[in-house]
Amino acid sequence: xxxxxLSNQDGFRFWEKVSKTSIGCxxxxxxxxxxxxxxxxxxxxxNYYPIHIMFLLEGIDxxxxxxxxxxxxxxxxxxxxxxxxxxxxxxxxxxxxRKKRPLVERFWDHVDIKSQEECWEWKSSLDGKKYGQxxxxxxxxxxxxxxxxxxxxxxxxGLCVLHKCDNSKCVNPSHLFLGTQKDNIQDMARKGRxxxxxxx
Numbered sequence: 646x647x648x649x650x651l652s653n654q655d656g657f658r659f660w661e662k663v664s665k666t667s668i669g670c671x672x673x674x675x676x677x678x679x680x681x682x683x684x685x686x687x688x689x690x691x692n693y694y695p696i697h698i699m700f701l702l703e704g705i706d707x708x709x710x711x712x713x714x715x716x717x718x719x720x721x722x723x724x725x726x727x728x729x730x731x732x733x734x735x736x737x738x739x740x741x742x743r744k745k746r747p748l749v750e751r752f753w754d755h756v757d758i759k760s761q762e763e764c765w766e767w768k769s770s771l772d773g774k775k776y777g778q779x780x781x782x783x784x785x786x787x788x789x790x791x792x793x794x795x796x797x798x799x800x801x802x803g804l805c806v807l808h809k810c811d812n813s814k815c816v817n818p819s820h821l822f823l824g825t826q827k828d829n830i831q832d833m834a835r836k837g838r839x840x841x842x843x844x845x
Contacts, residue, residue: 651701659702671724678692696728700725712732752779756792775813776788779791789808793806
């Protein structure tokens with residue numbers, strides 16, 4: 646990594662360029678290195694990767710030969726809880742750590758969380774109808790249904806989870822509502838969508 650001391654002003658400038666959330670990733674909103682696509686932060690006329698600065702600001706000493714491993718698969722994230730230190734041969738260990746993390750943390754790590762009014766889009770894999778999918782015990786579930794159950798409780802039998810926003814990748818709980826299959830069809834008709842394109 647890097648060996649340097651940061652001033653309080655450097656720390657203020659750094660966190661000013663980060664969008665923090667109570668859950669999920671902390672997005673880097675500063676300059677981007679066009680060659681590598683990674684964020685960059687300038688100190689004393691030199692550019693450093695934001696993740697390096699994050700470790701320093703958190704008071705984390707990075708031993709020689711150690712490498713930072715990203716747990717959320719988003720290299721623009723500077724949430725300290727989403728990075729682990731290990732050796733270049735620590736991929737297997739990193740994957741074991743990731744699997745042991747609580748389900749709720751793993752789920753929201755895949756979501757682009759914004760304001761309550763905006764859509765929170767699923768950043769990971771999608772199924773054939775462009776709905777997010779999330780694996781639990783090696784079985785795939787639609788991500789908007791998991792979002793509902795994590796925030797609102799179990800989905801009653803026979804009910805669907807529908808989108809107010811009509812955005813299949815959205816998992817913002819405030820954009821979701823419960824309804825029957827009949828409600829689903831009526832909602833699609835009001836929005837002018839073909840009946841075969843089911844919402845749930």
